[in-house]
Amino acid sequence: MKVRVPAAVLEGIMELARGAHPREMIMLLRGERRGDSVTVTETLFPPLGLGGRGFATFPVHMLPIDFTIVGTVHSHPSGNVSPSTGDLHNFYGRLMMIVGPPFDGSAVAAYDKQGNRLDVEVVG
16 A cells, blocks of 8 residues: 655644654544555544653544544654554554654655555655
8 A cells, every 4th residue: 555645744744743852743644545545635633632752642432433534643753663562552544654853754654554564655
């Protein structure tokens, strides 16, 4: 599966991650799936989202039913953009993106539910 992200959306994610550093941040990803690709169109603040040193979470039961939410994005201030076991156990949606310093788009990765890395294409 390929993940397509508009440059403006990715810059918004990076700006939020820079502002939260050294704490983690978390956002929902809205978009659509067509064939083997998911296109992210925007980000949303999760209800009661919380980020700290070494964690970012939100209560999934507080989400409204919204089939346009394709996954989540969160930051790893350490710079390691690989998912932790906890990340994979709290997976929501079709994909999980992880961003890291220097929060300029060079450290961004996406994963499926099994932890397999997905191709990320920045568009526009």
